Amino acid sequence: MSAAAPPQGATGTATPTPIARWPQARAIARRAAARVPRPVLELDLDEALGHTLAGPLAALIDLPAFDTSAMDGWAVAGPGPWRLAGRVLAGRTPLPLADGWATEIATGAQLPPGATAVLRREQGRVDQPTRAAGTLHPIGVGLLAPGQDVRARAQECRHGEELLPAGTPVTAAVLGLAAACGYDRLTVRRPPTVELLVLGDEVVRAGLPGPGLVRDALGPLLQPWLRSSGAQLLGWRAVRDDFALLRDAVRYSPAEVVVTTGGTAAGPVDFLHTALADSGARLLVDGVAVRPGHPMLLAELPPSGTETGVRHLVGLPGNPLAAVAGTVTLALPLLHASSGREAGAGRFVRTARALSGHPTDTRLLPVRLTEDGPVPLAFDGPAMLRGLALADALAVVPPGGAAAGERVELLATPG
Numbered sequence: 511m512s513a514a515a516p517p518q519g520a521t522g523t524a525t526p527t528p529i530a531r532w533p534q535a536r537a538i539a540r541r542a543a544a545r546v547p548r549p550v551l552e553l554d555l556d557e558a559l560g561h562t563l564a565g566p567l568a569a570l571i572d573l574p575a576f577d578t579s580a581m582d583g584w585a586v587a588g589p590g591p592w593r594l595a596g597r598v599l600a601g602r603t604p605l606p607l608a609d610g611w612a613t614e615i616a617t618g619a620q621l622p623p624g625a626t627a628v629l630r631r632e633q634g635r636v637d638q639p640t641r642a643a644g645t646l647h648p649i650g651v652g653l654l655a656p657g658q659d660v661r662a663r664a665q666e667c668r669h670g671e672e673l674l675p676a677g678t679p680v681t682a683a684v685l686g687l688a689a690a691c692g693y694d695r696l697t698v699r700r701p702p703t704v705e706l707l708v709l710g711d712e713v714v715r716a717g718l719p720g721p722g723l724v725r726d727a728l729g730p731l732l733q734p735w736l737r738s739s740g741a742q743l744l745g746w747r748a749v750r751d752d753f754a755l756l757r758d759a760v761r762y763s764p765a766e767v768v769v770t771t772g773g774t775a776a777g778p779v780d781f782l783h784t785a786l787a788d789s790g791a792r793l794l795v796d797g798v799a800v801r802p803g804h805p806m807l808l809a810e811l812p813p814s815g816t817e818t819g820v821r822h823l824v825g826l827p828g829n830p831l832a833a834v835a836g837t838v839t840l841a842l843p844l845l846h847a848s849s850g851r852e853a854g855a856g857r858f859v860r861t862a863r864a865l866s867g868h869p870t871d872t873r874l875l876p877v878r879l880t881e882d883g884p885v886p887l888a889f890d891g892p893a894m895l896r897g898l899a900l901a902d903a904l905a906v907v908p909p910g911g912a913a914a915g916e917r918v919e920l921l922a923t924p925g
């Protein structure tokens with residue numbers, strides 16, 4: 511027996527787990543995350559990007575906070591022509607405006623009390639006998655409607671109004687909205703920590719692969735996907751095809767979620783199952799009725815030295831598109847749920863053409879979205895990424911295929 515081989519007896523779990531249907535596998539992954547308590551953190555806005563809101567975001571002020579001019583021009587009171595006096599710039603407090611008067615105003619400036627509308631610069635002409643005084647005449651506009659070109663206070667939201675639900679991913683737009691309504695810090699879920707282990711002696715991380723070797727496609731592909739799930743990626747490393755190395759890498763990983771690639775099948779150096787059994791892991795999913803990717807698995811790991819809570823391992827198959835299928839089926843649902851993100855309603859489109867499926871299993875198909883719905887891309891074999899790199903989404907084709915006119919679910923492929 512080589513040093514790479516598992517010990518006698520460590521040949522897998524005692525009770526084989528039945529192959530899960532694809533929707534069931536996703537649900538199991540989400541449910542597994544529910545067992546993990548998830549504390550909250552307060553972060554400055556510039557640290558919060560990519561996290562997930564722990565509670566609803568409620569406005570701390572009215573938005574806008576005051577009646578605001580939507581245009582450069584004049585704030586006017588009553589019907590024109592108007593006598594002209596002064597100006598209001600953004601950021602200044604205006605004086606009240608009496609009926610029949612107008613004052614020059616900038617976009618974003620606070621409307622003077624008493625003003626009824628804003629006349630745009632291009633809609634007015636000023637007779638100005640002196641620099642201090644003049645008369646403003648409207649050109650080409652009839653009676654100004656009350657509130658014309660005024661953004662009324664609280665038009666967007668009222669103080670205390672809920673703007674976003676708990677579980678919303680913090681995007682750049684969320685940061686902008688939070689800042690606009692008064693936040694300096696956000697309360698977010700503490701992200702789950704993840705470590706990526708890339709298995710396989712044949713996998714090289716740089717340069718042109720030599721004879722019999724392949725370049726690691728999954729480290730570069732999966733790191734951004736895992737990060738975009740709301741998780742904190744602790745790092746990734748290559749693990750050689752050696753039973754003890756793999757077992758220890760899994761056992762002592764500091765992460766709450768370990769994601770492995772390769773080693774899921776039954777090859778002579780596919781040690782993942784035996785390493786899990788030897789580590790006291792409990793398989794929650796061991797194979798999924800999906801193509802590609804059917805050897806994917808999900809296991810619950812006992813606590814490690816550094817991580818004392820429940821830990822999980824997602825085993826992705828080594829074939830790159832199969833690993834992608836495992837990511838969208840098990841890894842992302844687990845990590846989204848751990849981050850407090852909602853499952854979402856799912857996105858469905860009608861397919862104009864029939865999509866061929868697997869006789870008994872769900873098929874995940876890289877597609878381009880056109881006016882006719884999803885169009886399958888060529889080069890969609892389990893070992894290929896050429897189709898995926900051009901894809902807008904993965905179409906979920908039910909067992910037996912989808913007929914023309916049928917609705918199919920689309921899974922987003924993170925950017």
Ligand SMILES: Nc1nc2c(c(=O)[nH]1)N[C@H]1C(S)=C(S)[C@@H](COP(=O)(O)OP(=O)(O)OC[C@H]3O[C@@H](n4cnc5c(N)ncnc54)[C@H](O)[C@@H]3O)O[C@H]1N2
Nearest residue numbers: 710713724725726727728772773774775780827828829832
């Ligand atoms: N007897 C059986 N053999 C296989 C089965 C089966 O059911 N019975 N399933 C096949 C399917 S389907 C898949 S998928 C693969 C899964 O294999 P593993 O998860 O054990 O992965 P490996 O054997 O380590 O690698 C498979 C393939 O992928 C290449 N690879 C691995 N890692 C990377 C990487 N990081 N970047 C690029 N390419 C990678 C590796 O070189 C192999 O070509 O098992 C089938 N066999």
Ligand code: MOO
Nearest residue numbers: 802803804832892
């Ligand atoms: O199902 Mo495998 O996952 O075909 O490549």
